[in-house]
Amino acid sequence: MRDILCAPCATGPGGRKSEETVMRDTDFLVRLAGSLLALAGVLHLVAYVLGGFGYGALGLAPAGLVFLAMGLGLSQGRRWLAYLAFIAVGLAMSFVIRDVFVTPSVPSWCFMGIIAVDAAVIVALFVHLWRSPKPSDTAPA
Secondary structure: OHHHHOHHHHEOHHHOEOHHHHHHHHHHHHHHHHHHHHHHHHHHHHHHHHOOOOOOOOOHHHHHHHHHHHHHHHHOOOOOHHHHHHHHHHHHHHHHHHHHHHOOOOOHHHHHHHHHHHHHHHHHHHHHHOOOOOOOOOOOO
16 A cells, blocks of 8 residues: 555655566556456456347357456466467457447447447556566676
């Protein structure tokens, strides 16, 4: 709690964050992405139900179950799952964007919610996966 209230307390020599603080930030991003991914899974399932279990919305149910499972895994801190989730969400988001125009049985506001949550998941996972490594104090100059 002290780190949240006092940002300079979390920095080490030279104003750099300690390794523990960087790991905590990384874990926060993974858990945030997991929570958002679980929400995306629930939204996929809701869209499937609102679509009347129709043929056009059929792909939403398996995607929703997979996203829900991946989201729960990321929320538990399984950081390796972030690579799979990044690719899966990116691919699924392209299908959802297409479905906005070709699946009239599902309300468009539901698709827009899915797209917004998927975009937030991709941003959180991108920041987590491609964060530049911090130089260590023991690295040769």
